[in-house]
């Protein structure tokens with residue numbers, strides 16, 4: 001290979017500052033140095049043609065490689081200059097459609113805000129919890145359905161996705177032999193098929209207050225206050241005895257139907273009441289398993305945020321909350337935020 005000729009080409013194209021100058025120089029170089037080589041090839045004796053042909057091709061290919069490299073460098077510079085020239089800060093901007101906070105976040109923040117004012121410590125907690133925190137510490141016996149592998153997402157023999165935020169509360173209250181006010185919140189998981197009213201993932205708030213001599217009256221004051229704060233002072237509340245493994249007594253709390261003011265309609269199935277949350281006095285076994293020996297009572301309530309959102313804003317499909325549909329978001333923005 002003629003190194004001198006190639007170096008000459010390399011040195012000369014360094015001075016080419018535009019695509020056109022580079023092309024012009026390459027054409028001149030080709031005419032002056034490459035074409036004569038091909039002319040020489042034509043007249044060579046046949047036995048010398050093969051080697052000389054290879055030699056000419058090597059030079060031609062090397063020149064082409066150097067040329068293309070330089071061409072891409074020049075184009076890069078030219079394009080960046082073009083972009084700078086085309087950028088005009090006076091151009092009109094197009095209208096960006098801005099969304100807003102999710103309706104779920106809005107309600108979650110309202111509820112958390114209410115308990116913050118009552119000096120509860122706010123803890124999101126981990127979504128992966130131990131079976132001990134999710135069930136064993138909460139007096140959930142071996143036959144309870146949430147222990148079933150079909151209903152719960154287990155990770156291994158000791159860990160699982162929490163089925164309720166009470167798992168986080170159980171972890172926090174362990175060994176707390178002093179007054180403790182804690183709210184845990186966030187995603188919980190159950191192995192449900194998604195439909196209008198069910199989702200495999202939903203959002204909960206769990207509230208526990210441990211202190212000596214707490215009564216149902218304390219519980220009722222806090223829960224009634226929350227429900228009036230969310231749904232308005234005019235709503236009525238009703239406490240029905242129920243069963244949860246971690247509270248005794250346990251209550252299902254209903255509110256008077258916001259749609260018919262308690263008169264009876266399709267939403268409340270003509271009962272005038274709508275089930276809204278679960279609450280109760282902590283079961284003595286829960287306090288015992290949390291190693292709490294100096295305090296004899298605790299009150300608790302668990303809130304499904306999606307349920308509150310759906311009732312407050314009249315949604316019939318839980319999936320509307322998650323689907324991120326822009327029309328839905330704009331309705332939230334215009335009417336709620």
Ligand SMILES: [Zn+2]
Nearest residue numbers: 257260265268
């Ligand atoms: Zn009703």
